[in-house]
Amino acid sequence: MKRTVVVGAGLGGMSVVYELREKLPKDHEVMLIGESNEFHFIPSNPWVALGERTRDQVILDLTPYVQKYKIPFNGTGVSHIDSATQQLTTGDGQQFNYDYLVLCTGPRLAFETVPGAGPEHGFTQSICTVNHAVKAFETYQQLLKNPGPVLVGALQGASCFGPAYEYVLTLESLLRKQKIRDRIPITFVTSEPYIGHMGLGGVGDSKALMEHEFRDRGIKWVCNARVKAFEDGIAHVEELNRKGEVDFSHDLPFHLAMFLPSFKGSEAIAAVPDLCNPKGFVITNEFQQSPQHPAIFAAGVCVALPPLEQTPVPVGVPKTGFMIESMTTAIVENILSLEKGEAMKTRPTLNAICLADMGDKGAAFVALPQNPPRNVNWTSMGKWVHVAKVAFEKYFMYKVKHGTSEPIYEKYVLGAVGIHRTKE
Template identity: 35%
Template sequence: MAQIVVIGAGLGGLPAAYELRHYLGKAHQVILISEFPQFTFVPGLVQVGLGHIPLDHMQLNVPMLAKRHGFKWVQGKVQKIDPLQKRIYTHETLNYDYLIIASGAELANDLVPGLGIYTHSICTPSHVLEARTAWETFCQQPGDLVVGAAPGTGCFGPAYEYVLLAEADLRRRGIRDQVKITYITPEPYIGHLGIANMAHSQTLTEALMNKRGIATLTNAQIVNISSDHIFLADGQSFGFAYSMILPAFRGAKFVKASGLGNERGFLPVLPTMRHRDYPEIYGVGVSVHLGQINDTQVSIGTPKSGQMTEAMAMVAAHNIAVELGSIAKPLQVPTLEALCFAEYGDTGIAYIAAPVLPDRLTGKRRYSYAIKGIWVNWAKAAFEKYFLAKMRLGVGLPWFEKLGLRLLFGLSMSRPAMAEDIVQPVNV
């Protein structure tokens, strides 16, 4: 009996555990390690941060799910991994035959003095609760609002959602005329989102920001933050009474401490999601290194969406099951095609990139575009309910979800691996 360990119970880890349980049955043991006993649907934290929904509506109890669906749960913070001995060190020592690292990333607030001290973020449950309390205080005494992203940020969708939903919330409260809103971003243009050349994205997103009276500044490099001002590398500064700034990410500390990551702590993986140097280890989601696709004036990262994370989890579990002989199918590779529903108040925009990483040889995608409409908000709300429901039911990535993405948006989640996928790192 093999022992397969999954680190992290988030958007990648919990679905990976479910997929492993589905593929492996009772022939092998699946163990899930997480620091916290709650699964959190991170895309819903924007609404939590503005007080629209309570945090517990976006969370599930992991110990209960583990017991119900037949895998072992261990609560603990991973300190180090010994990839040669195949051991994991938490408050106890665990051995593994295969390991999936889906730990997410850490917030690199220290790269900008004052970031996370005088500003808020919506990246973690604890941070979003602090942001929500501060937002209510701000609304009692309105002032200037600054929203944006620090250099190195890769996922800009939450910043756009936050600034536009905050603007809508201020209108609902009848205090919009008392608040000057500024959006500051390292993106080269509004609607870039870390994905260049997405048709209609700039036009639709810029028009919406202008319509809502939100001032924007691109190619902005935040270098310092005080208690009431944000300072840029070009000498400009912006005062604020409340600010939400997304930080850059780095890999989890235990990844770098174990010698498994690159200089930023991200896992170097093959397209099959297997670690470049250790074939028993797989990486999933924000914890992995993806090749840089952006050549911009100010450094930005490559986005890793929830859908991409889910696809990586499915592929990692599938490939481990193939290695163990539990299924007789070819190895798989995630396509990294992404669909992002962004809710913006009385409308929304769907951003589609197929795939996020352009073709290595041609530098092109199959297609990428943005489309606007109130239906986007409905679709996002429906998907949140659906995703939480399938997590309760112990379902990873069912066939009908993959079919729906293909029929509605032309997106695929994975493809059979080719010879070069076994040896060539992702987009390097």
């Protein structure tokens, strides 16, 4: 009996495991390994951090669903991979051989790169995990009782910016509803060279759109920001010029600070010889396959993608849901080709679509392909984006519950964007 093991039970892992189970023969085992028994809908974390969702509303216990679809499941993670023997060891000490290994492990959060960063051993909050978001909500409640300055942003080396924009704009909207916005100065501190860059070199007129939104809402910003350290209530920030020289030094006070960190690869994955780049991200070819380990494929945040351009402060490339979905579909088709004794031929599209909620409205960013020059380079704003993101949340939770391999982004999200592009 052959076995394909999928590591990671997030958006990418759940998409690929269901599609593999649907398309591979029944005597080919498809196994799933996660870090726990829970599926977390990560895009909803900004809502959890601001009390718009509870933890229970954005998680699912995977156990009944994987059992229903006859997918062996281990929720203790992976501690070791022996690529030479094609065997892995799970966190509980079990060993499993594999014919194909699909890595959808997401990132390791590298808070240690900035002293004082992080919710566990530092002074800042995070929305990268649902448990971090729950803790961030506690800090938000304290802010409502004791108003003061707020800092939001992304640290040097970060490759995920959309959630920071969602968080700061939704926070600002909620503070206005609470009628205490006038008592809470907000500053956006980002490694991006300009507002709306998002690691993509901007999308459409995102720079002007986001600067206008920040000005309209009274949000100040610091770009090309390199955070030196956080202390209790103080952020020490260097603002660089285009030459990479320190232009200004800022000591910014805060009652609440939420910063997205840089990412690194999972330690067990990074330890596999010749699999990853120095940051622990999996190197893949055009078919999402490791060039040095042909039995290993990878999709999502754990994949190595080069930065779009050199910037004064390092900025990584985001991997959005639409891109991840195209990666997982390519992996499934390429494994099917290999099983038939055929050459691989399916390449991911690597398009980017981001739906960013802003509390009272939202912004949609569409980059097809992700890196310029593009066939589609479009940004729009309106209440419809909030509705589309809520619908996406519901559709994906449905997908996990019902074991469907239906491409959510291609069918629903891109469809919603297309309708509004036509209206414009």
